[in-house]
Amino acid sequence: MSPVEESERPYLRVAAAIRHRITSGALRPGDRVPSTRQVVRDFGVAMATATRALAVLRDEGLVVTRPGSGTVVRAREPSRRAGRAPDRALTTERIVATGIAVADAEGLDAVSMRRLAAELGVGPMSLYRHLSGREELEHLLVRAVFRAHRLPEPGPPGWRAKLELVSRVEWAAYRRHPWLPELISLTRPLLAPEAMAHTEWTLRALDGLPLTSIEKTREALTLPAIVRGLAATAAAEMRAERETGMANDQWWVTLDDEVRALMASGRYPRLAAVAPEGVQDLDALLDHAVTRHLDGLAARLARSTPEP
Template identity: 65%
Template sequence: MPPDQRGRPFERIAGALRERIASGELRPGDRVPSTRQLVRDWGVAMATASRALAVLRDEGLVVTRPGAGTVVRVPERPPGRRVRSADHGLSRAQIVAAALARADADGLEAVTMRSIAGELGVTPMSLYHHVAGREELEYLMIRTVFRAHPLPGPGLAGWRSRLESVYRLQWRLYRRHPWLAELLSVTRPPLVPEAMVHGEWTLQALDELGLPPAERTRAALALPALVRGLALGAAGELRAERETRMRNAQWWSVVDAEATALVESGRLPRLAAVGQAAVVDVDGVFDHALTAYLDGIAQRHPRSRTTPTSRA
């Protein structure tokens, strides 16, 4: 049975694109159909189209590049480039640094053992002398990011100052490395010592408020979840920009007529009143959310009002 006639919808789409790449119809560097085009051509949901492209990225057949969309991956060994048969001089730090650079530029899906080997001019098998595989590489990437941005010293006074320092730091890390939010979890966090210190710091700050144990635990989970949730939204916007080649303002211009018709139908008067102010400032939303949550803690626990506050 032909690849486009079997499997789930995303598998059929991936199979059809895979055949076009194998036949040479789509050559290295050529753009593959965008998610929007796949939605139109195949009559599927956006999530299905995105998953089909993700399959090809995981296989190393395509890569998503800012300003270019998703393209067929160029061979890792262009003509005239020598690839070292051994890993002389290669180190774990070099591998992690290359993975960080690739993830920051093209997203986590672009980080494969093959792509990193190509960046470093070695064979993929050379990497396995230093890291066990993709999972360990991601773990080392997290450790490297947190290690490079430690929490401030113990002299910082006041529960609120300490909580603001840790979660504003996390927000900066997420904004600098958008892929980081994809690798962290609140309920099943990776056992990364440098990141676990953030949880210890949070619980220590909350101890000052005399919270009941259950409420203290909920607060220690809610704060990182709030920050990570906003970061995932921001990361999703960057992914959408890469896949559609449209910035947020451009996307709104495309759907402007439909959006206007909806909000001016009379059923959504408050959204209609918001108008252009609906353009999201994610940094402003983060600042508002963190401040409001900490204000809420202060109001619920009068004891907190006697400790110093800080609005970084």
């Protein structure tokens, strides 16, 4: 295919038009670029073409997709060749804070010792004076997040209010740092004192309840597992949005014809009646899951309460 024919491909024409708006200054760093749906409307192209055009700009480093903000013009990074910060200014705290910032913006895969060194303006080997490597870095990331999400002492009165609170605090941590579920394991947990404090706090909330020791242990593991499971779903959605440039509702638009055909077949009458908001609102799903779980625990406790 000749260069002229290549440039006439619809997705390249769309990418060129948006690129011109960025390079000319019409769209400035941080400004939102047209969404795939808007590109479809403004340029009269298919959704797949719009998606591919934005992918070209993303691959060129001109735009970046940020959860909750859509696709925006990427900020121009200052040149790091102008001089490096003296190693004595480097601290473990700065390295960890930078790692969290990169992970929040681009995901855990973007965090590497080389990337952090570039962000901090130091040589990569300088980091190894403070950290042994990636494993220790991940450990410190988890500790820093849980340190920022401490539980109050003594907490609200009543076991149920306490368990609701710990669930909300952990959910807030996961939502603020979508990469966190990747580093949390029930079977092979990191020995992070700040995270262990959450488990200790939860077990203390169960003190005095008519439950066996094994029931209390399972309760202290099951409730955070529910929260982490939903958080992992949210994290996967953010990762998909970052990689494809499409928000969840935009992705469903691309499948609209196929979904309509399946639902019209009559084979899935109950699925066809499902309200979309019941699936997509993860905060509401968390409320539902935690409430129903604690309802079950309350019923278990009621069976153990002596009759007046």
